[in-house]
Amino acid sequence: MKLLVKAPAKINLSLDVLYKRPDGFHEVEMIMTTIDLADRVELTLLERDKIHILSHNRYVPDDQRNLAFQAAQLLKDRYQVKKGVQITIEKTIPVAAGLAGGSSDAAATLRGLNKLWDLGLTLDELARLGSEIGSDVSFCVYGGTALAKGRGEMITDLPAPPTCWVILAKPFIGVSTAEVYRRLDLNGMKHPSINEMVKAIQNTDYQSVCENVGNVLEDVTLMLHPEVAQIKEQMKRFGADAVLMSGSGPTVFGIVQHDSRMHRIYNGLRGFCDQVFAVRMLGERHTLD
Numbered sequence: 001m002k003l004l005v006k007a008p009a010k011i012n013l014s015l016d017v018l019y020k021r022p023d024g025f026h027e028v029e030m031i032m033t034t035i036d037l038a039d040r041v042e043l044t045l046l047e048r049d050k051i052h053i054l055s056h057n058r059y060v061p062d063d064q065r066n067l068a069f070q071a072a073q074l075l076k077d078r079y080q081v082k083k084g085v086q087i088t089i090e091k092t093i094p095v096a097a098g099l100a101g102g103s104s105d106a107a108a109t110l111r112g113l114n115k116l117w118d119l120g121l122t123l124d125e126l127a128r129l130g131s132e133i134g135s136d137v138s139f140c141v142y143g144g145t146a147l148a149k150g151r152g153e154m155i156t157d158l159p160a161p162p163t164c165w166v167i168l169a170k171p172f173i174g175v176s177t178a179e180v181y182r183r184l185d186l187n188g189m190k191h192p193s194i195n196e197m198v199k200a201i202q203n204t205d206y207q208s209v210c211e212n213v214g215n216v217l218e219d220v221t222l223m224l225h226p227e228v229a230q231i232k233e234q235m236k237r238f239g240a241d242a243v244l245m246s247g248s249g250p251t252v253f254g255i256v257q258h259d260s261r262m263h264r265i266y267n268g269l270r271g272f273c274d275q276v277f278a279v280r281m282l283g284e285r286h287t288l289d
């Protein structure tokens with residue numbers, strides 16, 4: 001038996017850090033949305049009690065370091081599953097890019113194995129399990145658009161943002177999320193207004209969404225990798241209505257509504273950047289069908 005599960009990337013339309021917690025993690029408030037740029041996760045039932053990872057991307061680990069492996073292991077341990085699975089990951093989402101590719105592969109594995117191993121868990125139960133794997137996995141279990149609090153695992157659903165194009169540009173560098181949080185200076189940072197972004201989305205107010213994008217991690221990554229600032233400049237110059245780095249970076253995204261402007265930015269950035277994509281935001285949450 002085989003199952004194909006789509007694992008979409010996320011972007012952070014807004015990312016604020018409130019304080020560092022005693023457990024070492026940072027208390028965050030983020031507006032996240034899934035986009036139509038996805039890995040394909042194929043799950044094949046094995047009668048042998050074994051988890052096997054297959055990926056042709058050299059940056060993706062094929063052992064217990066893979067977040068999809070960890071998702072399968074967690075379900076096996078928690079629900080005493082004696083069957084196994086082969087997990088084949090066809091990567092499209094750039095790795096270590098601030099787009100939660102690994103987290104989304106783990107979330108897709110949770111959703112898929114719930115079905116393949118006939119576990120009967122709800123999305124809420126899968127999201128709770130996901131938080132044990134990584135801070136972004138809970139959001140990726142649900143997908144859609146959400147406000148995320150805590151260390152990222154406390155999720156409140158939001159409506160879909162106004163229809164627009166998202167152009168993504170990923171320079172040829174990888175960023176360590178842990179390092180970016182470690183270097184963050186909590187004093188004197190400019191906080192984006194999460195409430196204004198929530199209102200903008202609820203009112204389907206495109207202009208206000210563009211005015212309220214913000215990410216407190218941006219300054220850290222821009223300091224480590226000045227080329228990210230250059231990409232931001234290019235995107236603005238080619239006419240994006242809003243430009244922001246996603247998560248801990250280094251991927252930069254620009255937002256536009258008109259097709260012609262999307263083509264201008266996409267073509268303009270292609271000569272300049274390692275990987276460029278133009279995609280839509282995905283309005284809908286995942287369902288357990």
Ligand SMILES: C[C@@](CO)(OP(=O)(O)O)[C@H](O)COP(=O)(O)OP(=O)(O)OC[C@H]1O[C@@H](n2ccc(N)nc2=O)[C@H](O)[C@@H]1O
Binds near residue numbers: 026136137152178247
């Ligand atoms: C920055 C964000 C924004 O969505 O995404 P990415 O850029 O990684 O995609 C997330 O907060 C990343 O989430 P995720 O990548 O799942 O992080 P985890 O694996 O849980 O943690 C990696 C490391 O980041 C730091 N960390 C993460 C989350 C958080 N709220 N506070 C932290 O300080 C910790 O040092 C932790 O050891």
Ligand SMILES: Nc1ncnc2c1ncn2[C@@H]1O[C@H](COP(=O)(O)OP(=O)(O)O)[C@@H](O)[C@H]1O
Binds near residue numbers: 101102
């Ligand atoms: N399924 C996976 N896909 C990609 N990377 C993975 C996966 N599982 C584990 N990793 C590891 O997680 C790290 C961060 O990957 P990723 O989720 O793509 O980035 P980000 O946290 O920036 O969104 C990678 O460097 C990689 O070693």
